[in-house]
Amino acid sequence: MSAIAVSTEETILEAARKVFMQKGFAAARMCEIAKIAGINQALLHYYFRSKDRLFEVIFAQQSQNFYANIISILHSDVPFFEKLRLMIAKEIEKISSAPYLPMFILNEMHSNPERMQCNGSVDRNTHFFKTFSDLVEKEYEAGRIRKVCPQQLFLSIMGITMFPFLAQPMIKMALEIDGKSFEQLMQERAEHASELIIRSLQV
């Protein structure tokens, strides 16, 4: 009963996650989700009343997933440079196992900003910047890094780690590489990215 019910609910969520993340809300099809979950559309609506509701659940989950790493590392108790290295490495590691995640989140926020405003799951997760900013400030005052705008630095770190995945199809064409080589490149990426950021901060 309950055990079985949870199982199919999760089967559905898993299928929905795949489809929504790959195609986005507008191009996603309920019948495809049902098909992948190995069930019928009737049961889909039996569990989640509508496409919108199902999407809300998926988006909230993934949104959580998207920010969790950064937040926990920012609050961890390691030296600043180590934090940067960890943020970059862990983020690349996670995205490697879910390459569509950044595009999904950013594209849905972009193409439907209204949905986000009334959505608490977004708000709860986006208040970590002050922590980062304070860390940078302190590090500068201790003379361990050069003077730098925390906002700009933050954008750079995020861009350097997430962009390759956002632009994956373009990158593959531009660099003329296949999926295998791309994965390889991403495995080496954390090292290059950390090196680049940390060198740029040297006094």
Place this chain on the structure above:
Amino acid sequence: MSAIAVSTEETILEAARKVFMQKGFAAARMCEIAKIAGINQALLHYYFRSKDRLFEVIFAQQSQNFYANIISILHSDVPFFEKLRLMIAKEIEKISSAPYLPMFILNEMHSNPERMQCNGSVDRNTHFFKTFSDLVEKEYEAGRIRKVCPQQLFLSIMGITMFPFLAQPMIKMALEIDGKSFEQLMQERAEHASELIIRSLQV
């Protein structure tokens, strides 16, 4: 006659550009394009047979627009560091005037890779990497920069310049700034980004 015809054709393209770039192919509506162009749907199909055809035209145009800057600067005759500065500055300048451009291109390539393969307009524009790679190689051999993987460097430069626009809605929430402040931040961005990249390359 001809003058008028061209004018409405351009009116339609302008409207289509707005709608497709803001909503993406799947969520874009022909009737909205018609409405914005100030015409009716019948005329829309009179000029462009179908939604797909209209989209092809827009995508090809924007794709061109997307790569043009980088390509022309790569082939220009200025020192390497100056090229980097120019690439970053010009790219930010362009995107600032069309903030949806990167998300549009990357998201459509992501959510519909098939469309791209048969589309020459993409292929023609993505073969500029070797030029960049050679430049980096030469610069290293001349001892003016440290040893660095050209592919990784390329990803970093692109990421640093384009990410803020791709993530605009998220950024605004995370940094708790409004549209005005975001524009301000982007105006200062080229300077920070160049500084960061060039410092990281110092031997």
Place this chain on the structure above:
DNA sequence: GCCGGTCTTAATTAAATAGTTAAACCAGGT
């Protein structure tokens, strides 16, 4: 004046897709 292409209006078709319903099936638990 009329001719051709541009454009409008409005009605209509066709297709895709979200969502509903009712009846039946089946397995586990009582």
Place this chain on the structure above:
DNA sequence: ACCTGGTTTAACTATTTAATTAAGACCGGC
């Protein structure tokens, strides 16, 4: 044995939207 709830099937409705069509209005050049 039977009740319950998850599940299936299949037919159905409603809605949205792309695409078409036909009849005619407007308008500039011939």
